[in-house]
Amino acid sequence: MKAVPSPVKRLHVCYSGWVQGVGFRFTAERVADSLGLTGWVKNLNDGRVEIVCEGNEQKLKDFLEKINAAFKAYVRDIDVEWGEAAGGLEGFDIRIDG
Numbered sequence: 001m002k003a004v005p006s007p008v009k010r011l012h013v014c015y016s017g018w019v020q021g022v023g024f025r026f027t028a029e030r031v032a033d034s035l036g037l038t039g040w041v042k043n044l045n046d047g048r049v050e051i052v053c054e055g056n057e058q059k060l061k062d063f064l065e066k067i068n069a070a071f072k073a074y075v076r077d078i079d080v081e082w083g084e085a086a087g088g089l090e091g092f093d094i095r096i097d098g
Helices: 024-035 057-070
Strands: 008-017 038-044 049-056 074-085 094-095
Touching: 024 038, 024 049, 024 057, 024 094, 038 057, 049 057, 057 074
Parallel strands: 038 094
Antiparallel strands: 008 049, 008 074, 038 049
């Protein structure tokens, strides 16, 4: 019996706390690339970091676990929203448009 692949999902996450200036975006890019996820990460003007990524649901969960483990000392709050993949994303980029 073949395993049923996880559906493709969209993950939208905002992290708050001491999350800017600690390598958060670069780590998110590295982890997303290693998992084959598409999307982007950027610093927001209010001090939060926003991430949108799409991919296999289990890989998105792995992404969250790795980011949360790497920055648990810096994160005060995490706002996570799951949705259906919208497509149109290529690679994973760091955006500078705060």
